[in-house]
Structure formats: C-alpha cells, structure tokens
Amino acid sequence: MLTREAVIEITGEIEDWKIAQILSESPSAEELLEAHTGVIEQGDLEAETGRRLN
Numbered sequence: 001m002l003t004r005e006a007v008i009e010i011t012g013e014i015e016d017w018k019i020a021q022i023l024s025e026s027p028s029a030e031e032l033l034e035a036h037t038g039v040i041e042q043g044d045l046e047a048e049t050g051r052r053l054n
Helices: 004-011 016-024 029-049
Strands: none
Touching: 004 016, 004 029
C-alpha cells in the first residue's frame, strides 16, 4: 500500500488533495509510476506537436 511519502517520491511535490485522490484509488507503486510516466510523455508530445492530445 502506498504512503503519502511514496506518492511524492514518484510524482514529485503535488497538492495534498491530489495525493489524497491518488491514495483513495489504492494503486500499486508500479501502477502510479506507469500512469505518471504516461502523463509526462503525453505532455512532452503535446509540447512537441503544439496540439492537445485526447
């Protein structure tokens, strides 16, 4: 089970309400890391192409 500290270690500093929302979903560390990596990669691709991906 993830802790607040583990979430911050994976995502970096984020707002407490976001941490609470993440913890309420009970993801594994692997699932959170995969989701976080996907968000970062999508943001990089959007910046590269200059358009929002849906």
